Amino acid sequence: MALIAARDVRRVYRTGNVDVRALDGVSLNIESGQLTTIVGPSGSGKSTLLNILGGTDQPTSGSVVCDGVEIENLSEAGLTKYRRERVGFVFQFYNLIPTLTAAENVGIACRGIKGAIEPSEILETLGLAGRERSFPHELSGGQMQRVAIARALAKRPALLLCDEPTGALDSKTGDEVMRTLRQAAETSNAAVVVVTHNEGYSRLADRVVRLRDGKVSTARRMLETDI
Numbered sequence: 001m002a003l004i005a006a007r008d009v010r011r012v013y014r015t016g017n018v019d020v021r022a023l024d025g026v027s028l029n030i031e032s033g034q035l036t037t038i039v040g041p042s043g044s045g046k047s048t049l050l051n052i053l054g055g056t057d058q059p060t061s062g063s064v065v066c067d068g069v070e071i072e073n074l075s076e077a078g079l080t081k082y083r084r085e086r087v088g089f090v091f092q093f094y095n096l097i098p099t100l101t102a103a104e105n106v107g108i109a110c111r112g113i114k115g116a117i118e119p120s121e122i123l124e125t126l127g128l129a130g131r132e133r134s135f136p137h138e139l140s141g142g143q144m145q146r147v148a149i150a151r152a153l154a155k156r157p158a159l160l161l162c163d164e165p166t167g168a169l170d171s172k173t174g175d176e177v178m179r180t181l182r183q184a185a186e187t188s189n190a191a192v193v194v195v196t197h198n199e200g201y202s203r204l205a206d207r208v209v210r211l212r213d214g215k216v217s218t219a220r221r222m223l224e225t226d227i
């Protein structure tokens, strides 16, 4: 069974007298252990979809079931619990706390979460052994992003949502980060979903969801092994 099943999801924003249909009947499944990229032109609804999957926004209509949770029916408290326990977030500009070390940044994010991975262990998995005590300003962009990925993975989320995770990186480092995310999907069995403007990364994806005007225009598998 798919980790996420979205059915006929609509999100309408009202600005003044104008309704903007950010999502206009999106249906898709997202599987655990796979890397899914969401691509499409600016304004096509990519971030809106990510926000709904992550429980930072709710659909105007339609249904989104993630890991057995019906997101559209959650209260504020339910959404907070869902975000905290099931979803990891990775952002373009890392969002690390500058006054905390790499290990502290990871540790603080999963305080009180049962079964969370030790900061040193997850940092090592992500190739950052020996950098536990480094502060963000002592790390390169790629290393900071790997700390951010470690922070997101430490709580063993079912879903890892990444909004333009390579947007601030050069192409070689961006490639490395995408490979790290692909590996994370395999080893952690999380569903990794990446919004990206870089269509080239689709070659690393198991599945590519293309949005256009708030609708899915194509959703296809990329790897031979998954066809």
Ligand SMILES: Nc1ncnc2c1ncn2[C@@H]1O[C@H](COP(=O)(O)OP(=O)(O)OP(=O)(O)O)[C@@H](O)[C@H]1O
Binding pocket: 013, 014, 015, 020, 021, 022, 040, 041, 042, 043, 044, 045, 046, 047, 048, 049
């Ligand atoms: N809070 C909001 N209020 C009003 N309109 C919004 C809001 N958020 C998004 N929109 C509109 O919804 C549409 C989809 O926006 P969204 O940010 O999801 O697109 P996107 O594909 O992520 O774009 P980009 O690639 O530029 O980040 C756009 O027309 C946008 O202006």
